[in-house]
Amino acid sequence: MHIIDIMRGNSPTFSFEFFPPKTPEAAETLYQTIRDLESYMPHFVSVTYGAGGSTRDLTHDLVERIQHTTKLDPIPHLTCVCHNEEEIEAILLRYAKSAIGNILALGGDSPAGIAYDKSRDSFQHAIDLVKFIRRFNESGAHPDHRGFGIGVAGFPEGHPATPNRLVEMDHFKAKVDAGAEYIVTQLFFDNRDFLDFRERCALNEIQIPIIAGIMPITSISGFKRIAELAGGARFPAKLLRALQRCQNDPETVKRVGVQYALEQCRDLLDNDVAGIHFYTLNRSDATRVIFDSLAFPRHRNAQASSA
Numbered sequence: 001m002h003i004i005d006i007m008r009g010n011s012p013t014f015s016f017e018f019f020p021p022k023t024p025e026a027a028e029t030l031y032q033t034i035r036d037l038e039s040y041m042p043h044f045v046s047v048t049y050g051a052g053g054s055t056r057d058l059t060h061d062l063v064e065r066i067q068h069t070t071k072l073d074p075i076p077h078l079t080c081v082c083h084n085e086e087e088i089e090a091i092l093l094r095y096a097k098s099a100i101g102n103i104l105a106l107g108g109d110s111p112a113g114i115a116y117d118k119s120r121d122s123f124q125h126a127i128d129l130v131k132f133i134r135r136f137n138e139s140g141a142h143p144d145h146r147g148f149g150i151g152v153a154g155f156p157e158g159h160p161a162t163p164n165r166l167v168e169m170d171h172f173k174a175k176v177d178a179g180a181e182y183i184v185t186q187l188f189f190d191n192r193d194f195l196d197f198r199e200r201c202a203l204n205e206i207q208i209p210i211i212a213g214i215m216p217i218t219s220i221s222g223f224k225r226i227a228e229l230a231g232g233a234r235f236p237a238k239l240l241r242a243l244q245r246c247q248n249d250p251e252t253v254k255r256v257g258v259q260y261a262l263e264q265c266r267d268l269l270d271n272d273v274a275g276i277h278f279y280t281l282n283r284s285d286a287t288r289v290i291f292d293s294l295a296f297p298r299h300r301n302a303q304a305s306s307a
């Protein structure tokens with residue numbers, strides 16, 4: 001389903017993010033998670049894209065498997081890193097053939113452990129990918145006459161590569177104006193950062209829906225990994241204090257992390273958020289607790305959006 005149709009309802013959207021599994025055991029966990037979460041009828045699920053190599057095919061395969069074997073509506077992530085125009089066009093054609101409705105267009109993380117020269121990429125920034133997908137949409141190769149719906153990433157606390165926040169907003173507005181139809185944010189732990197980002201977008205006449213990215217903390221090691229992966233993420237003292245009190249008790253850490261994310265979600269809903277996107281880390285338990293506690297209505301159109 002095209003994102004314009006997904007966002008059309010009055011109530012906020014709920015969505016989940018998965019990453020492609022690398023081992024048979026990880027695949028088993030993921031498919032169990034997908035089964036667990038399918039009954040919640042999210043508005044869409046998204047699948048991340050690796051920085052290079054064989055994991056990229058795993059993304060395409062997982063997206064198509066979700067599309068063809070579940071009632072879920074998968075949105076693949078696509079990045080500029082290590083790609084030329086021909087490769088991106090081939091991926092878009094493949095997704096169009098499978099009637100995938102939307103793409104999240106991203107700059108992409110640099111590949112770890114290999115020499116990488118960004119200047120050799122055909123697309124230097126996500127805006128270039130957005131423009132390319134727009135041109136693809138105009139070619140009429142997608143079964144929906146509107147082509148792919150296009151999403152982009154937003155960073156409520158700022159993106160580390162552009163420390164000048166005014167210049168960063170100029171880049172961000174240009175990316176949105178190039179043809180983005182929705183924004184999914186980086187995870188954040190202080191809703192004031194999200195609400196302020198949303199206000200700054202409004203001041204810059206960015207009027208597309210902004211979906212909030214939420215990641216429940218479920219372990220101390222996971223928490224430390226987030227700090228590493230989402231560079232620049234700010235951890236409020238309130239959260240740190242709560243985790244410090246129970247750091248030697250894994251079950252309580254999980255309860256505290258889930259409770260914290262639940263409070264964030266309640267506050268976002270009170271502030272008319274357009275949608276909440278859960279970074280699930282391929283596990284369903286934390287997301288299910290939050291979902292059940294919030295008593296979200298199931299997405300009515302989930303059935304219609306299946307392949």
Ligand SMILES: Cc1cc2nc3c(=O)[nH]c(=O)nc-3n(C[C@H](O)[C@H](O)[C@H](O)COP(=O)(O)OP(=O)(O)OC[C@H]3O[C@@H](n4cnc5c(N)ncnc54)[C@H](O)[C@@H]3O)c2cc1C
Nearest residue numbers: 048049077106107108109125126153159161162171185186
């Ligand atoms: C929701 C979400 C999902 C993600 N999924 C993935 C994933 O699946 N795979 C993955 O590899 N990474 C993923 N990431 C990480 C993301 O790719 C990186 O954080 C990347 O560094 C930024 O992506 P972007 O799309 O914002 O890039 P861009 O929009 O290209 O921005 C990157 C930086 O370049 C600057 N910039 C933009 N345009 C210009 C310009 N014209 N001149 C100079 N500077 C400019 C921006 O200000 C910013 O600092 C995700 C991030 C988010 C928030």
